[in-house]
Amino acid sequence: MTIYTRILQQIGSSILISLPNDWIKKNSLGKGNNLTVETNIDNTVSIYNDYQEEEIKIEFEYGQEDSNQQSQNDIIEQVEIKDKVIKILLNKIFGAYLLGYNRINIHSKNQISFEDSETIKKATRKLIGLEIVDENSYNIHLQFLIDAKTLNIEKILSMMNSIITGMFKETIRSLSEGFGRDLKKKIDSRDDEIDRQYFLLVRVIRTAIMNKKLASNLNLSNIDMLDYRIAANYLENAGDLIAELVSYLSELREKKQIADLIRKTGYSLEEMQHYSIEAFTSTSRDKAFKVNENYEEFKELISELKKHITSDKEIVINDKYSIAMINSISCLDKIAKCWIDITDLAKPTYMLK
Structure with a gap:
């Protein structure tokens, strides 16, 4: 958090302050744009960017190596690794949901197996409002469909x-x-x-x-x-x-x-x-x-x-x-x-x- 100090200026009957240039650039604001100014019960003032994008996205990479021509021990080890990887992915999805991400995209370099896809779907049913809006062999797109307001x-x-x-x-x-x-x-x-x-x-x-x-x-x-x-x-x-x-x-x-x-x-x-x-x-x-x-x-x-x-x-x-x-x-x-x-x-x- 950056703190700025501003001096009140008077033009006519209006009292003005200048907004931080970094904040203006970050929010892609310019002359003619509208801002919402709200007075709070704790005697502070909040300024909102009406044009701020409300959709917050995040993408997770997920993939498993091909296990063909592997020994029995290698296959058992691969299964254990796979279980660990998908648990990590599910933890990331739950974390992104709790942090307020609206779109959660899962991408895999290899085809996502039916079993893994069903595991992801079963787990995300525990998250109200989060639904699969698009899916193919390499991608699963989840979106929070409830308006938080x-x-x-x-x-x-x-x-x-x-x-x-x-x-x-x-x-x-x-x-x-x-x-x-x-x-x-x-x-x-x-x-x-x-x-x-x-x-x-x-x-x-x-x-x-x-x-x-x-x-x-x-x-x-x-x-x-x-x-x-x-x-x-x-x-x-x-x-x-x-x-x-x-x-x-x-x-x-x-x-x-x-x-x-x-x-x-x-x-x-x-x-x-x-x-x-x-x-x-x-x-x-x-x-x-x-x-x-x-x-x-x-x-x-x-x-x-x-x-x-x-x-x-x-x-x-x-x-x-x-x-x-x-x-x-x-x-x-x-x-x-x-x-x-x-x-x-x-x-x-x-x-x-």
């Missing part, structure tokens, strides 16, 4: 929260209603959807950080973007923990007393989640205090669960039960801390009022 970060966060609410309710209630064969698959599938929404939210935030005009259109300050990024990360972590919790609870469903206590603990967590998100999105002091009250209740219930680890003889002598109990308590505790951490994001806001 139409996206609403609060709605994306709300969608993530709604999916997690359903996941957790179904997981806890399965202790009494019985575990369906496909419950774990359903929860894992919803966790994947949370990841997709999380990637989209991160992309929008990073794009807005680099494009102040977009940030203005989304009505987001820098601190807003930071808070939403952190809150979304806690939600994504909670989704992962719920997907992990399902496996442990399936081992404890036969222990009625413990199952009842876990359900009671789960109900307390449901309230914490509800009030934590409301406290964050509406910066409500009352909702934040409600989360803290629920957390005290939650800690008491967790303490009761911990007592069963040493007092229940069947759990003490049965590794399956004891491991499931310890892991379940750990997951529940981590989920609770996610809601506490989201609530903490609201505290600086309402304390300043």
